[in-house]
């Protein structure tokens with residue numbers, strides 16, 4: 001059976017150049033068995049015609065709240081009730097702002113308020129608009145209401161800028177939609193995941209950190225949620241939206257991450273340590289900004305060892321199935337296997353971070369996953385796909401252990 005068989009999807013198209021990709025999205029959703037009805041904002045119609053979307057969806061397109069004919073039967077409420085999923089793509093900065101503030105000034109805004117369906121938005125806009133503080137606040141509001149945020153992707157934009165703001169590709173959107181309805185084989189499991197870097201303060205304005213973006217850990221959190229797990233994500237400072245349906249705990253330093261991990265991993269089923277934790281912190285944090293002096297050509301900072309979070313979780317009496325990462329630049333297998341044993345882990349995902357195009361702050365990754373008796377390769381692919389494969393491997397290895 002197709003995964004979206006019988007699922008009713010309302011596709012809300014807003015004004016953006018990526019609207020031209022929506023007929024293809026409608027087709028691919030129908031290929032998976034979905035029934036699709038399209039709603040367009042006024043600006044969307046400047047980029048693509050309702051007639052095109054009517055032709056590909058096989059349903060008439062709704063484009064106004066004040067349609068006397070449709071509203072005779074309370075069309076907007078009927079659509080809101082019909083939908084299993086309200087998917088907004090491309091979601092413009094304007095529509096995101098309207099939704100964040102609960103505006104019902106057009107049909108799409110009204111549907112968002114009137115529906116009980118799952119809601120997802122795939123943002124697309126200029127990179128500067130995406131990074132604007134107010135847009136990020138609005139996105140956070142949506143995420144806090146458990147609206148799924150898919151993307152945006154990074155790359156060249158229609159306006160010539162390069163950066164975050166591109167609509168994610170159509171197959172990726174379809175995959176996200178399908179993942180909402182995949183079998184939830186991790187139901188009743190609690191996963192705790194660490195992600196991102198830690199920051200170790202030197203003085204009030206400086207810190208020691210690393211290049212972790214959090215993308216890998218957040219992708220694992222999303223994949224585990226999609227597979228039905230309850231997920232607690234303990235995250236260092238990153239520039240990413242909260243994955244929908246994840247309990248997010250923000251921390252800054254390794255000590256804070258350690259404290260939260262020890263609380264939440266206690267009694268959890270799985271602990272995945274994806275964070276790039278600083279091994280050392282500054283022994284004495286200066287209370288005032290350290291000043292440069294004319295005669296000091298050098299300065300020393302004393303460092304002390306941070307607690308080893310994953311090792312401490314794995315040392316607990318009732319330890320969860322514990323998965324570490326090993327970011328290595330040489331002798332990857334040897335160092336990874338050493339960490340697997342020394343930290344008492346069930347699995348370790350080895351990351352060759354010397355190779356370009358993967359690892360820290362990249363959209364892609366490749367891993368070799370070791371247990372004491374097995375080795376599995378996850379070849380170079382998008383972090384969301386790597387995460388799905390890793391989650392599957394973890395689930396299989398847990399089954400074998402039982």
Ligand code: PMT
Pocket residue numbers: 194195196197211212213214215216217254273274275276277278279306307308309310311323324325326327328339351353359360361362
């Ligand atoms: O965040 P991204 O930009 O997406 O990049 C992903 C990643 C490269 C950060 C990720 O894939 C990765 O490899 N994470 C582990 C990075 C790391 O710090 O590795 P490590 O070899 O130094 O640490 C080994 C393991 O011990 C890791 O699971 C780490 O989380 C854990 N650790 C380390 C030190 C410490 N004090 N406490 C820990 O729990």
